[in-house]
Amino acid sequence: MAQCIPTRASTNPSVLERQRVRLNWQQQQSTDNTDCIGYNNIESFAPLSSFDQLPKNFVDGERSRNESFGHVHDPIESLGDGWPDFSMVNYPNFCAINVGEKANDKENSDSSKKRKFGNFSNSQQVDANNATENSGSSKGMKEDYVLGERKGATGNQKPQNKKETSTETLKENGKASRSSTTTTPLKTDYIHVRARRGQATDSHSLAERVRRERISERMRYLQDLVPGCNKITGKAGMLDEIINYVQSLQRQVEFLSMKLAAVNPRLDFTVDSFFNEEMNIACNTGLIQGMNILLPHDQLDPSYIQSNALLHQAQVGPSSSGLDMAMSTTQQMTLQCPMSAPMQLVNTFMDSCYNNVHGSSSLWDQVRLNNTFGAHFSFQSLQGNCLPNNLKTETREI
Amino acid sequence: MTATGSPGNPNPNLSKPMLVHHFLRALARVNRAAPKQSHARRSRRIRCAAYASMAAAAGPGRRWSRVLLRRLRSSPSSHRRRISVRVARPPRIATASSRVETLRRLVPGGRSLGYCSLLEETADYVRWLDAQVQLMQSLVDFFSS
Numbered sequence: 001m002a003q004c005i006p007t008r009a010s011t012n013p014s015v016l017e018r019q020r021v022r023l024n025w026q027q028q029q030s031t032d033n034t035d036c037i038g039y040n041n042i043e044s045f046a047p048l049s050s051f052d053q054l055p056k057n058f059v060d061g062e063r064s065r066n067e068s069f070g071h072v073h074d075p076i077e078s079l080g081d082g083w084p085d086f087s088m089v090n091y092p093n094f095c096a097i098n099v100g101e102k103a104n105d106k107e108n109s110d111s112s113k114k115r116k117f118g119n120f121s122n123s124q125q126v127d128a129n130n131a132t133e134n135s136g137s138s139k140g141m142k143e144d145y146v147l148g149e150r151k152g153a154t155g156n157q158k159p160q161n162k163k164e165t166s167t168e169t170l171k172e173n174g175k176a177s178r179s180s181t182t183t184t185p186l187k188t189d190y191i192h193v194r195a196r197r198g199q200a201t202d203s204h205s206l207a208e209r210v211r212r213e214r215i216s217e218r219m220r221y222l223q224d225l226v227p228g229c230n231k232i233t234g235k236a237g238m239l240d241e242i243i244n245y246v247q248s249l250q251r252q253v254e255f256l257s258m259k260l261a262a263v264n265p266r267l268d269f270t271v272d273s274f275f276n277e278e279m280n281i282a283c284n285t286g287l288i289q290g291m292n293i294l295l296p297h298d299q300l301d302p303s304y305i306q307s308n309a310l311l312h313q314a315q316v317g318p319s320s321s322g323l324d325m326a327m328s329t330t331q332q333m334t335l336q337c338p339m340s341a342p343m344q345l346v347n348t349f350m351d352s353c354y355n356n357v358h359g360s361s362s363l364w365d366q367v368r369l370n371n372t373f374g375a376h377f378s379f380q381s382l383q384g385n386c387l388p389n390n391l392k393t394e395t396r397e398i
Numbered sequence: 399m400t401a402t403g404s405p406g407n408p409n410p411n412l413s414k415p416m417l418v419h420h421f422l423r424a425l426a427r428v429n430r431a432a433p434k435q436s437h438a439r440r441s442r443r444i445r446c447a448a449y450a451s452m453a454a455a456a457g458p459g460r461r462w463s464r465v466l467l468r469r470l471r472s473s474p475s476s477h478r479r480r481i482s483v484r485v486a487r488p489p490r491i492a493t494a495s496s497r498v499e500t501l502r503r504l505v506p507g508g509r510s511l512g513y514c515s516l517l518e519e520t521a522d523y524v525r526w527l528d529a530q531v532q533l534m535q536s537l538v539d540f541f542s543s
Contacts, residue, residue, distance in 0.1 A: 211514065218517035225524050239497040242520060246504045249527040253448050256534035260425065261441035263541040 412529050413455055420451030421533060446470055452530045461515075462523045465507030 199205070219238055223229045226245045232238055424447035428440060435443075450470045453463035498516070502508040505520050 215514050215517065218514065218521065222517060222521050222524070225521055225528075236494055236497065239494070239501065242524070243497060243500050243504060246501075246520070246524060246527070249524070249531055250504070252531045253527070253534065254445055256531065256538055257445035257448055258437075258441040259538045260444050260534060260541070261428075261437055263538060 412525055414529055414533070416455040417451060417526075417529055417533055420454045421448060421530070424448075424451055425537075448530055448534060452526050456522070456526050460519065460522050461507040461511065462505055462519050463526075469506070 199209075219235065222242055223232075223238065226241055229238060229241050232241055425444065428443045428447060449466055453466035453470070456463040458464055498513065501516060501520060502511070505516065505523050508516050508519060511519060
């Protein structure tokens, strides 16, 4: 019988399907009488306003129907586009009173984030709401299916509506002003948000609250990053600290670059020979074997693959254009100690750089490092000569 | 550096090997041409190389890295001082908006960001800056020992 629902031009077909589903659920759970009535009404439903004919005895529906409704609504939730016409559509009132209590219990549960589709709770004032809505609805689509209250609903798409006392919302378009007060009317909201008790529930304040929470979350993260910020509370002090820290870091970069410019020319960067002899053999055997373990690392940005290609090329090719940098330092090291295994080479190189950097960061575990490089080396499928130029352009100097 | 990323971070872990890779490569390139150049020019090149390697290692997922790379590549010949450190003296009464403005100036690409995104970019930028400074410090220590 569900199939004979005509689709109105002005009504979203999905809305009708939803109601159909709902009524199906209802049928399964409730007594026959009301179900039949509900269904009949739907069947004869050319205009949506025919829902007005639904008997008010839906109001006394069982609580179980409510719960079943929770399931029903799952597919509904995704139908964001279908809601616009639905502004005045009400769900069956059967969940009214019992649900009201249930919803009242849920009032105090708070979460202020969005898009939670709870089972909707109907208000005890369903009838009153219906009455008011029926009278004041702008759409004339008021049904006895109380979806929520729509006071002064205009069908404009306000994102959120928050009722102080209601904690469950339904997807619906339009802004529901808080006319139904104490009990828990259905909140017809476009986005499911839960407001805490006693908090403002209009869309602006809700969005503001979300935004404030995001900002505070980021400020907390920054507080962890910037040393010495634990005692500072307040946005202004934090911002000052952050600014000072960024400036000091930039100054340090400048200073260290000057020092490096002074220090570096003393080093011998003739890596090519070193690279060819050592890395070719060693890397091709040891490193590659060690690296085949690896799962692809999550850092698969192109630069990684390019660096892998470069490393690969450096291993096999005579032109070690890319890896001068790595090999320079390694050469220094190998001047003292003959290179035994490629793994050792990589490790010592990394260690010399990173032991100063991090005392015991897990990131600098040898295993981790090996794995990291291994993951890259596992992309050996890349041809050796690919992408050296890309790498160069990435860090082109001025 | 903690392994946890900032909220919404595309890359929760700093890839320091990449940083080392890029920076050392760039250093080597600078030093190949080094002897002929003045110390000042070399140091500027190294500073640009530091920022470039930082941006390259951070990847294109961040606005600051994209802006930095674009800046560095766009006019290699002109001696851009855009990256130079200017100690922004905060006004005597540093209002919140002026602080935010200062932060916008400090973080690359921060001019067109909203406040929330600006904080996120700042966090990421600080992480990478920290890593870069540590790398350079360790290099200096290594080379001077």
